[in-house]
Structure formats: structure tokens, C-alpha cells
Amino acid sequence: MYLGVDCGTQGTKVVILDQEQGRLRGEGYAPHELISAANGRREQEPCWWIDAFRRAYHLALEQASIDSRTIRAIGVSGQQHGLVMLDARGEVIRPAKLWCDTETAPQNAELLQRLGGEAGSMAQLGLVLATGYTLSKLLWLKEHEPDNFGRIAHILLPHDYLNYWLSGEIAAEYGDASGTGYFDIRSRRWAPQVLGLVDPSGRLERVLPPLLEAQQAVGRVRAEVARELGLNDDVLVSSGGGDNMMGAIGTGNIRDGVVTLSLGTSGTLYACSDRVPQQLHPQLASFCSSSNGWLPLICTMNLTGAANAVREMFGLNLAQFNAEAVSAPIGAGGITMLPFLNGERVPVLPDATGSLLGLNMQNLSAANLCRAVLEGTTFGLRYGLDLLRDAGIDSREIRLIGGGSKSTLWRQLVADVMNARVVCPQIGEAAALGGAIQAAWCDLNRMGQSTSLESLCDRFVAFDDAGAVEPVARDVEAYEAAYKNYRQHLQAMYQLS
Incomplete structure (x- = not known):
């Protein structure tokens, strides 16, 4: 054990x-x-x-x-x-x-x-x-x-x-x-x-x-x-x-071409590489991995905390919050949320505060605000995925973990915003599982068994293929328009390109 x-x-x-x-x-x-x-x-x-x-x-x-x-x-x-x-x-x-x-x-x-x-x-x-x-x-x-x-x-x-x-x-x-x-x-x-x-x-x-x-x-x-x-x-x-790093091991993200996205207190998006990163965007953190490689990564400061803040503001439980968000249209009726309630790391805005833009008498509703916070936080991760893709790091499949991954709505939203297949590991506690797999790797090597980390991940990391989510072409197009609005607001407020 x-x-x-x-x-x-x-x-x-x-x-x-x-x-x-x-x-x-x-x-x-x-x-x-x-x-x-x-x-x-x-x-x-x-x-x-x-x-x-x-x-x-x-x-x-x-x-x-x-x-x-x-x-x-x-x-x-x-x-x-x-x-x-x-x-x-x-x-x-x-x-x-x-x-x-x-x-x-x-x-x-x-x-x-x-x-x-x-x-x-x-x-x-x-x-x-x-x-x-x-x-x-x-x-x-x-x-x-x-x-x-x-x-x-x-x-x-x-x-x-x-x-x-x-x-x-x-x-x-x-x-x-x-x-x-x-x-x-x-x-x-x-x-x-x-x-x-x-x-x-x-x-x-x-x-x-x-x-x-x-x-x-x-x-x-x-x-x-x-x-x-x-x-x-x-x-x-x-x-x-x-x-x-442990979440990467717990999702089998120890080979080139794999992208893991975590919907937790923070939002993180990372890919494994066996080469020293060269000339990446300054906002990409080129950390070392815990599999003796590298882990180019972006981190956003506001994710489930921002969603919970909106949910609690309306006194909703989780099921009610999801029902409200589902009932709103893609693009939240024209509302864009910049959910920087705790500043932001990517983009680099440590002193930023949250903003609601595009409000009018027709779209001001709990449903639209619930959807706006999910979209705003996910758009921040899409911003990071664009940086990874620009650096030549791409994947048509995203391995989704964290508390937010349990939401059917959020999984589909990620698939459509990122235009990528989304699959969740069968064991959702990826970082803890990664720790256990690394412990096994260490112990087996102590006993003289030249066991590779790859073989352990292949054995212990499995995915819920039946629950995998594919992007919907019509919704991908609608989210692309909403994301464009997000980027325009971001640049107008913070002079970001």
C-alpha cells in the first residue's frame, strides 16, 4: 500500500x-x-x-x-x-x-x-x-x-x-x-x-x-x-x-503532447516536455516537472472561489447555481466578467479587481451572472492555452481535474471554449494519486526494481472515456465570439494586447 x-x-x-x-x-x-x-x-x-x-x-x-x-x-x-x-x-x-x-x-x-x-x-x-x-x-x-x-x-x-x-x-x-x-x-x-x-x-x-x-x-x-x-x-x-507537478503524474501527463487543466481554487494549465523550454512567452512559467522533465504552466488566481462568491451572493446551493447558469445563453446575454477578485497572475494583474461589463436592464439576472462567472474564469484559462499553443505546445485532448471538473456544465464549457476533447481521470484526486504513484516509484527503485514512472502511470491512471466531452461546433463558434469580447474588454481596461 x-x-x-x-x-x-x-x-x-x-x-x-x-x-x-x-x-x-x-x-x-x-x-x-x-x-x-x-x-x-x-x-x-x-x-x-x-x-x-x-x-x-x-x-x-x-x-x-x-x-x-x-x-x-x-x-x-x-x-x-x-x-x-x-x-x-x-x-x-x-x-x-x-x-x-x-x-x-x-x-x-x-x-x-x-x-x-x-x-x-x-x-x-x-x-x-x-x-x-x-x-x-x-x-x-x-x-x-x-x-x-x-x-x-x-x-x-x-x-x-x-x-x-x-x-x-x-x-x-x-x-x-x-x-x-x-x-x-x-x-x-x-x-x-x-x-x-x-x-x-x-x-x-x-x-x-x-x-x-x-x-x-x-x-x-x-x-x-x-x-x-x-x-x-x-x-x-x-x-x-x-x-x-504531482497532478501531472496523477493524470499521466509525463509525455509530450498531453495537457492537464485543473479547475480548483486556482486554475492551472500545463503540459509536459522532456526538453528545456526555449523562448516561451514571459507569462508561461517553465517549471521543472517531478518526472525529471519540465512543465510549462500558466496559473490563474481566481476560479472556484469566484464562482462560489457569485453563488453565495444569490444564496444558491450548487445544484441551483448550475441550473441558473444552464438557463442563460452562451455569452451571458452580453455580460462579460473579469473575475479578478484576488488580483491575477496570468495576465499579470496583481492589483486588479473584478469587473462586470455590458450590464443593461434586459440582461441583469442571476442566471446571466452565474454563467458570466463560469465563462470569465474559463476565458482566463483559454488565454493561457493560447500562450501554450503559440509556443508550439498543443493537444486535441485536455485532461480535466479539480472540483470544477465534477460539473457537467463546466466540462462542456471547457470543451467548447478550448475546442478540444475533455476527459476526466477516474480518480479525481490527481495530486494525491500522483504522490502515491511517486511513493511507489521510489519504493520499487529502493528494492532494486528498475520500474519506470511511465509504467506506473499506465497502470494506475485511467480515464472515464464514457464521460468524455467533445466540443460542439455551433457552441465553439458562439464561445469564440464571447471570448473575443473578453479579450477586447481586457485590453481596454488594462492595455493588454
Whole structure:
């Protein structure tokens, strides 16, 4: 048995993968709290992730009805970019600033300027620094909390911290590390000269964790944790990775020509490549994958959160919200929503706010607004898909994951807006499944079995072909007109081409 863990923004999921039967035996979930402020602050206490893991683990174990001592390895997926800092005693210094924190936008702009703009950032890192990456959080801390900044003995990402709690070992993995803003994605090495823009003393370089390849183990579960969880004392903790990297493994996106789209708290769209990305658009984040390749990716900040905000505004449950949206015409009667309720990363608009455009007495209805938020968030992802296609990365099939993928309406909307076949994995918890598959890869290699990640994905990742959705030609044309309006509004308001 292998344990997969996904520590996301809203909660932690745990799955138990039975390698003999090739299926999940148990699943568990526990939610997280969120520290939120109007200035863009988004933080969480790392201890909340541990508490949620414990609850989700016991739920999964109860559902699986297995002996916990049959678990051989654990793989952890975590939300990217979050800053976790430990002091010299290994204690957390302050709440972690998250990927969706835009309070640090001024620091990001300053650092990007120090790097020499987009061209300088691309030259030193292989990607363009963006608000939300870890680097700007360090500068924010130095400027706003110098005492805490001075206490830093270790810098970790969220999944690194869970690995540390499980194993007592401090390490980082290439895929997740590539989203920090102080990592060169081409050489797969830290970029200490970039950290020097925050602190010229060189101290930050000395508190970085060592780097691991994807198939390497961080270590074994600590004896104290093993006793608490009822595990044997030789359970491996694999390198793990960022949620997008683990989601790629959990959707079998480890070969060229595959595109995964996640409809979650954020919206992400990514494709795997076995070549170092060259001359991509500055808004494409060319991260490393957790399959020893690369993962060109775009991320939008507002997705299910924006949809839920509209739903709750009208006091609708999910079924009522979907019914309202279905009843509205494509294009929402001429209403366009720019759903930037939390700023935006792609396009680069960290200080943007949401907008409703095209309102009149005839189209102002709950149905049109419900459809407008689904269209607006999906158009943002189409904007990103256009960037991937312009870079020569294309696929006629999209592998759809995340909470939004459960909506029949949203699946069809994605197919029509993207003009591509949409298929969903049979196991929807792609990042947690990816963690479990990576744990199996690590464990089997430990035992001397030269098992490939491809063979494991072929075995454990299956798709609901009966539920696949094809684009409808008539609706593709109608959405193309609505998307054109979206792009025109975007350019008019923010001078984007």
C-alpha cells in the first residue's frame, strides 16, 4: 500500500493506493482555515496542515479497512510557492505566506526591476518572476518583520515542511523548488545571486535545503510519527512535489503532447516536455516537472472561489447555481466578467479587481451572472492555452481535474471554449494519486526494481472515456465570439494586447 497526500489551500486529502489491485482503497479529507485580509494577505499556520493530515489519514484508513503496517511509502503533494521558515530549533517562525498572497506585489515588482526586467529574469532563472513566488515573500519579511527575518535557519515550501514533520529531514525537490523565484530551471540549481538581491550577506543561500531528484527518498518516517500513525519503522517518504507537478503524474501527463487543466481554487494549465523550454512567452512559467522533465504552466488566481462568491451572493446551493447558469445563453446575454477578485497572475494583474461589463436592464439576472462567472474564469484559462499553443505546445485532448471538473456544465464549457476533447481521470484526486504513484516509484527503485514512472502511470491512471466531452461546433463558434469580447474588454481596461 502507498499513501498519497495533497496539502492544498482549502484542505488536505489523503489516499491509500493498493498496488496489487491497482485502485484506491481509502480516501480522506480535512479542511484548512485561511488568514485573509483586504490588502491581499493570504496565510496559514503550518500546524493546521499537520492537524488536517492526521484527520484525513484516519478517515482514509477507516474507509480502506487495512492494516496500517502494510503501508510502504508516503508521497506528499503541496500547494506551491508558500514560504515556511524554521528557526535554529526547527520551530515554525510565523504563519506561511501562500501562493495566493498578493500583499507582496510591490516587493515582486522591485525584485523584477533589480533582475533587469523580464529579459533579466529570463536570463538568470529561465522564467519571469511573478507575484506569489517565494522570493518576494522573503523581501516582504525583511522589510516588515526584520526580527523574524533574522531568525531564519531553514527555508521550506509547504510540501517540504510536511516531509520534515514526517521524516525529520530537510530537503527540497526540483519541481517544487522551480517555483520559488530563486532557482534556475535550466541547470536545476538554486540561484544564490538572486537571493543576494534580498540579502547581500549570502546568509539566505546557507539556509536553503539540499535538492533531490524526483525518484529519491527524503528519508524514513520518524519513530514517533510511525507509532502515532501505526506504521512500520521503515516507511519511506519520497521526494514529493508541488501540487501541479504531482497532478501531472496523477493524470499521466509525463509525455509530450498531453495537457492537464485543473479547475480548483486556482486554475492551472500545463503540459509536459522532456526538453528545456526555449523562448516561451514571459507569462508561461517553465517549471521543472517531478518526472525529471519540465512543465510549462500558466496559473490563474481566481476560479472556484469566484464562482462560489457569485453563488453565495444569490444564496444558491450548487445544484441551483448550475441550473441558473444552464438557463442563460452562451455569452451571458452580453455580460462579460473579469473575475479578478484576488488580483491575477496570468495576465499579470496583481492589483486588479473584478469587473462586470455590458450590464443593461434586459440582461441583469442571476442566471446571466452565474454563467458570466463560469465563462470569465474559463476565458482566463483559454488565454493561457493560447500562450501554450503559440509556443508550439498543443493537444486535441485536455485532461480535466479539480472540483470544477465534477460539473457537467463546466466540462462542456471547457470543451467548447478550448475546442478540444475533455476527459476526466477516474480518480479525481490527481495530486494525491500522483504522490502515491511517486511513493511507489521510489519504493520499487529502493528494492532494486528498475520500474519506470511511465509504467506506473499506465497502470494506475485511467480515464472515464464514457464521460468524455467533445466540443460542439455551433457552441465553439458562439464561445469564440464571447471570448473575443473578453479579450477586447481586457485590453481596454488594462492595455493588454
